Amino acid sequence: MDTVAAEPFTISDIERAAGRIAGHAVLTPLLGSLALDRIAGRRLLLKAEPLQRTGSFKFRGAFNRIAMIPEAERARGVIAFSSGNHAQGVAAAAALHGIPATIVMPSDAPAIKRRSTEAWGATVVPYDRATGDREALTATIAAETGATIVRPYDDHGVMAGQGTIGLEIADQCAALGVRPDAVIVCCGGGGLIAGTSTALADRLPGVPVYAAEPAGFDDTRRSLESGHREENDPGARTICDGLMAPRPGALTFAVNRRRLSGGFAVDDDRVRAAMAVAFEHLKLVLEPSGAVALAAALDPTTLPQAGTLVCVATGGNVDAELYRSALDA
């Protein structure tokens, strides 16, 4: 379901998105801790999107995209497919716009994510991750109902909403009097990092932006190296359930190939350790997918010359059982 962009993606898209989400999305804090800096051996600042509405950055993109639907089409609602956080973001953004939402969700998604999506009044349609075709199912329902499809990443409206994080990082660094040596962003399909890197190229030109991905799902890292979109091994597994996209998006990679300086692959043990560090030193709950950038930044072999790093922590929607196991590691 590749999408063709009619227009280039620019900072103006992100600035307009910032205007649309203002007063609806949380301006999340940029957290730091001297104790954390001692552990890391450098200054780390963490953009705390677990404190965003619905517990992840996905609300930003969903709200912006839905706000762009023409008035005449809104009553037919929206439909999305998602392993969870995008689902909650779409469900909440639709509810706040007063329109119905249908979410096609893998039947093995974390219970907390399904529960939270339904709590926003959305209709959840489960599918089997191994045998089902979520894109075909979504397209069929959309054709029947006339609902607008809100893609998880490969859409300029979604990318622009996520990119508002880059505008906020630049403002918050300026308020602290800090110029980061690099920014590391958790990366699945690449929408967040496409938006964030575009915003940062405008607001903090020259600051490199890197993707952090789970080991086995480092398609963006490998695609940046090869110059074209690489696939992940279908047999790969990770606890980072939100970052299991099979390949970079077409629209996102068109941006990311120009904007990004590289990527890092992080194994699940480092992800669990980063969750425990955020618990002890930031008092912030991170889900595995949300901890990948922090895990990369905590690795001393990552950008060893960088004295100050900003990481985007993308979400905190994690089942209690998995969280308990991360604290036990």
Next chain:
Amino acid sequence: MDTVAAEPFTISDIERAAGRIAGHAVLTPLLGSLALDRIAGRRLLLKAEPLQRTGSFKFRGAFNRIAMIPEAERARGVIAFSSGNHAQGVAAAAALHGIPATIVMPSDAPAIKRRSTEAWGATVVPYDRATGDREALTATIAAETGATIVRPYDDHGVMAGQGTIGLEIADQCAALGVRPDAVIVCCGGGGLIAGTSTALADRLPGVPVYAAEPAGFDDTRRSLESGHREENDPGARTICDGLMAPRPGALTFAVNRRRLSGGFAVDDDRVRAAMAVAFEHLKLVLEPSGAVALAAALDPTTLPQAGTLVCVATGGNVDAELYRSALDA
């Protein structure tokens, strides 16, 4: 070690404290969640002091008090006794002022609190909670070294620093266009609630302020009813290790008897449940002592007519083992 106040405690003390801590303390967010509101059956807003420096509100009072030490006396350092969060607050504030700190700490304090205090360069002197006299030990060391004693609550400088939370709550409610029906504050010795209630009486006059205390340690609630300072049963136990003061402070109760509208006692099971709610719906780590106000607000029998409550969540310094058990409840 009762203290006699030479001057009345006023809003001016708090406004001056706000000027001193600006740029040093975190302006913590006032968090909310529609999912949380549905569970509570009313709107809850949570002042997130776990995101404060050192993981609790104690940094505010310690920083303000140390900033008030005359220049000529600073080199002799500071000394404090504390079960943990005040220790970290004093250690960090002293380090940021470039002066030495000695902390008299119970030998059974949570490991995370001792570790974090020492990480700030403070000298920890352990004492046995059952047999030792921490006040005499502190006074002896202070007499020998000339260090200034930074009391955990019964000091106008400390109360004023904690009271900056009340100023911020009023500003943040105004930004949201919300007038709370009541504010609930976790209460041990009463310093935080004395400062916060004084600030709110000035900025949001007529909004009642209530103390939340652990069951068995509801000395402030009982003292407000009887009109004089009541003692707790020395045999009482709670998981809220930061709220085990034996009785209200002299200076704090002189303020609180005029300012507070009452108090609520919360048992440990409700505290654990509130910690789990903050995990799931706010992605915020709360320690037991920091969850008491939220626990009270989640109880439908607490102020049943109140449609909007602000709770102060005071800290997030909790050992992983205890936290895991709260999520398992």
